Amino acid sequence: MKKWVKKLLVGLGVLLVIILLANFGLNIWLKTQLPNYIKNNTDYKVSYKSLEVDLMSGNILASNISVNSKNPQNVNVIGLQGTIDTLKISRFGIYDALFNKQISSSDLLLAKPNLNIILAKPVDDKTGKKRNPVNFENIRIRKGNISIFKYTKQKFLSVEDLDLYVENLQLTEKSVEDRLPVVFDTYDIKGKNFFVRPDDVYALKIDSIKTSDGQMTVNNFQLVPVLNFEQFKKYYPKKNKLFQFAIKKMEFKDLLLRKNKVSLANARFYQPDFLVYTTDAVPVKVKKPSDFELNLENIKMSNATIQVMKPNGHKLLYAKNFNIDVSQLKFDKETREELIPVGYKNFQVSGRDVLFSNHQDFTIGSISLNPKKGELRNISVVPNGNAPDKTSMNLASDYIRFNINKWDFADKKMNLDINDILVSSVKGKIIAGTDKTVNRKKQDFNGIQFPIIIRKVVLQNSDIIYSKNNQPLSFQDLNATVNDIQFINKKDNSGIEAKISKYVVSTKKFGYKTKFYNMTAGFLKLDQNTINVTAFAMKPLVSRAQFIRMIPVESDLYDITANQITANGTWDLFSDQKLIRASNLTIRNADANIFRSKIPEDDPKEKPLYSRMLRSIKIPMVVNNLNLKDSKLVYEEDTPESAGPGKLTFGNFNMNVKNLNSAKIKGNPTRVDIKINCSFMNLAPLSVKWNFDVADQGDHFAISGRTTNLPATGINPFIRPYLHVTATGTIQEMLFNFRGNPKGLSGKFNLKHKDLKVTILDKENNEKKGFLTAVANLLVKSDSGKLPEDVDVEDVERDPTKSFFNLFWKGIEQGLKKTLIGINIDKAKKTTEKAVSTVKNVKSDIKEMETSAKEIGQAVKKDPQKQEQKEKEPEKKGFLKGVFKKKEKPEAN
Incomplete structure (x- = not known):
């Protein structure tokens, strides 16, 4: 064996022994000194029954742990209080724990934890300092009872019998306020009696949650206000909505919480009950839009109940047995800028007993809607008395059906192309409003891509009454078909106008x-x-x-x-x-x-x-x-x-x-000819020709006519009630030719007649006035001759408060006077009236003379000289008698 190899092996052996001795010594030190070290160098007091540490791997295993914060009033660190049956930490960051006061680990196992956790105070945005002393990549909890409180000691989250596995869990007060309360990559969870209070208005409650093979089931989900409606209006006067939700059961899979994004697939909501209270407050416009994103691969809602309440406590919207099926629903930066702030691939909506109420109650027995078509059945609209001055409808219809060619939203505009709409059996009445003080604001149609196209509308078998100012317009068995409707924005942006290509209306x-x-x-x-x-x-x-x-x-x-x-x-x-x-x-x-x-x-x-x-x-x-x-x-x-x-x-x-x-109409002639x-x-x-030019600002006109062989008795029904005159004979021909303007008329008139005679009647048209009749017929020419001359009708002045025909009649009347009837009868009447007046004057004179004679006789009786004088004047007495007798004869006639 080479010398250097031997040295290497000896060195490694010595190092291993040192590590083993260090690990053994560390474990002895941890078991005896760690609690005191934690107490002296951290913000917590910890005790345990057993503790094993592997210095090489950083793994820690402890049992029967008790942990408490030394200073529960310190809001700058997470507060802990409770017990843990078993704690297992993998790859514990000992260096960070000792020198950076930060607990970090790749894996954390808590068995039977019973903990109260108080979150640290939120990050100071001005300094940017983070207070996140706990960081676990993965966490496992078994049979845990955990309560999490905000730094204000207000409960934020609690759960019982929690079994949890989460990868890359993050939970801080910073994330609660600005983003999501918890975020993680993957999870497996089971627990009951969940409680979350994200703010001072709402609390979230869940009876139980469990997952199996990535499928999560949530029972009895509730979002409930912690304030009643009156308190909400008092303490939040600028908020205009208060929500209350209850969902009996939810199912979904592949839940992903990451920063500001929530993603899940195949969500099912059973018997949800949504209640929304509204106030009169004007919502404050958010200066910075939310970065929250929502992606739901598929979502289904079954047997939902939806209620939106008005500020006065009455229902604004109500629907039950509502079903919604949406695929690829998303809410993100792109969609929130559109007219409808959510995107989707497809949807199907159905429901029953839908009510919408403003100043009228709109009810729908059933509704079905998807991006391609829709159907509403048993529709009714009735007034509810809230706005008697507005237009109101009392209508019912069997159904309304429509098919859609295109309905999408792009570039913040709605694009709509409807193929057809069918409305069947509308029955009822529409009453126009009488409120003339309605402020007609200039409407904004920036959210609509014009034109809106409706290719066909059909109204079938309807009975409708439209009433305005107590003047009803009624249609029975009304049918209508309207094709190719285009709604376009008016050039002055004052509203929408309709262009219609073809239509048929029948009643x-x-x-x-x-x-x-x-x-x-x-x-x-x-x-x-x-x-x-x-x-x-x-x-x-x-x-x-x-x-x-x-x-x-x-x-x-x-x-x-x-x-x-x-x-x-x-x-x-x-x-x-x-x-x-x-x-x-x-x-x-x-x-x-x-x-x-x-x-x-x-x-x-x-x-x-x-x-x-x-x-x-x-x-x-x-x-x-x-x-x-x-x-x-x-x-x-x-x-x-x-x-x-x-x-x-x-x-x-x-x-x-x-x-x-x-x-x-430019280029079109404006003269009107009437025959x-x-x-x-x-x-x-009788024939008449009449013409005028509508474009003539002077309003000149010409009218001419002719009648022949008119028996004079034929005009008696008209002249008898007014003139108290009847006529016999024949009007062989009457001609007139007048021209005029708004001031009057002039022209020619000609009358040819034969055997014309008149009879003057009393005012009751019952008895003939013989003397007046005789005088009138002496003055009237019974025959006009073969070729009567035209007479001029001149300067016939129009009364501007009278109609055209009044002026026309004045022209005829002047022509008649100048030819025969009018002027001669007038002369006869005037002559006869003058004679009668003369007789009355003579009679009056005679009476005065008789009175004088009587006075003279009485004076003579008293005075002999006057008596003698009276006897000497017999001729005067006889003269008076003669005068008297002569004057009485005309009166008798």
Whole structure:
């Protein structure tokens, strides 16, 4: 053997002996002196029954250990108090323990520990000094009862019968406040009666936890507030939510807690009960967003109950039997910036008896939803009386179903493309709100990627009433299909507008009730190119007498029916750029009765002409041809002096209006031409031509017409109540041609008549006034001759508070006066009235003369000289008698 080898072996042997002697001596020293050393050089007092230390490996084994903090009031170190049946430490850092006062080990085994641990005070962020005197890579606990307290002595965590294996466990007060209370790599745990109080508001309780093959089961999980709701509002006035959770059972596997990240897979939550209280507080905006991250590979929630309470204690949201299945749910730095701060691969949601309540209660019998489709059944909406001035709905629907092409969130915006929506059997009423003080704030739509697309919406078999200002609009058996809807942001960002490509709306019974009318239709169908209405009726709800009492000023009362109304063309009635362009609008078999009473006061408002009225329509509108066919128009007018209403009848009424427009379509002609052909008083043909230009700011118009072979008796129903006159004979032809503007009209008038006679009646229209009738017929020309001359109708002034037809009638009236009827009857009346006035004056004079004669006779009897004088004047007496007799004859006539 070589000399150096021998020396090496001797050296190693000596070293081994020294190590063995040192290890033996160390164990003797540890058994006898370590407790005192720990007591003198650390913050703890330790005693034990046995202790074995392997200096080479750093392994320590001790039994029946008792440990206590020397100074429980020292909050800068972890406080310990309790017993441990067996302690085993692998690779103990003896050097760190002796010189750095830091306990570290690769493995720690605690058998039957019964410990109270008080965490050290949190790290001083200004200095950056760490106070973490305990560091174990791996820890095993068997049958442990452990309680952990914050440095304030408030319990933070406790557990009983704990069996635990954790790799790389970290637990400090620093991690409690800023991150997770505990973090580790892998684990195996079993225990009961867990308690965690992470802050001053909540406590977490768990009956039992156990793991098997990486699968964790948690029974009776509870997150409960340690404050009641009133205390919460008092002590935390800036927080707006208080939570309370209870979950009967949770199962999951592969739990990973690392710094700010929680990861787990295949989580199952059975019968969770979530309760959230809300306050009126405005939440304080967090300056620094949380770094917390959550990754759930698969999560399922079964038979959940969810409640969100309003500040007044009423329910805001309620749902039971709620089921949720989400795959790859995550919450991290990327998702928290999106509109919905969680990401997912897929989800399935279902539930029953869902309630949402604001100023109305929305209930859903059942709901099913996933990223591709959704279905709601037995939906109802009812007012709850909390906001009577807001729009309210009292509706019920069998179901709502929809299919989604695309629904995702990217770049902080929602992208939505819905394939179709089906709404079935909506029944009920919508009442428009009356609150005019609603502050319409400018809405922010930055979270939406426009356009929002809905490719098809179908409404089936619905009965809906919409009421505003007590004027209900009703639809029975309403069906509608709307295609290619695009919701876009308005250019001024004031809201959203809809663009609709195609639609079809139909209802078998339509109704609209106002203060005075009930409008109905037997059938109504509308699409973007056609309108079809049958059995239209507009019926008064009040009698004429009631109507007169109800209106403050003059107004017309209508009674209208029409068998059919049709239209074709193109129109946009839904977007902000509304447009009506109809090629034809036809009304067939209309029967219209218009009644006006002159008993109420005149309406002082200015009545614009039709060109100005059309020009005031805000949307572009044009109807190339409006046709009124085979119809009837009756106008009745009543005055305080008339005996019943006067009546004008236009039978077999046909009208064509060309280019009815609002002068708002560039390049489109603006002149309106109207042609009317009808039977006047159902006796004689009447034709009228009328035109005006809507774009003409001067509102000029022209109207002309002709009627022939009209029996004068035909106009008696109109002139008799007003003029107290009837006529016989024939109006062979009447022509008029007027031009005018808002100030008045002028033109030509011609009347050809034969055998015309009139009868003057008393105010009750019962008895003939013979004398006035005789005088009137002496003045009226019974025949006009073969070629009567036109008369000029001039300077007919318009009353701006009267309608166009009032001006038109004034023109006809002046023409009649200048030709025959009006002026001659006026002269006859004036002449007769003058004669009657003269007779009355003469009669009065005679009475005065008789009175004078009597006075003279009485004076003569008293005075003989006057008597003698009286006897000498017999002629005067006879003269008076003669005068008297002559004056009485006209009065008798």
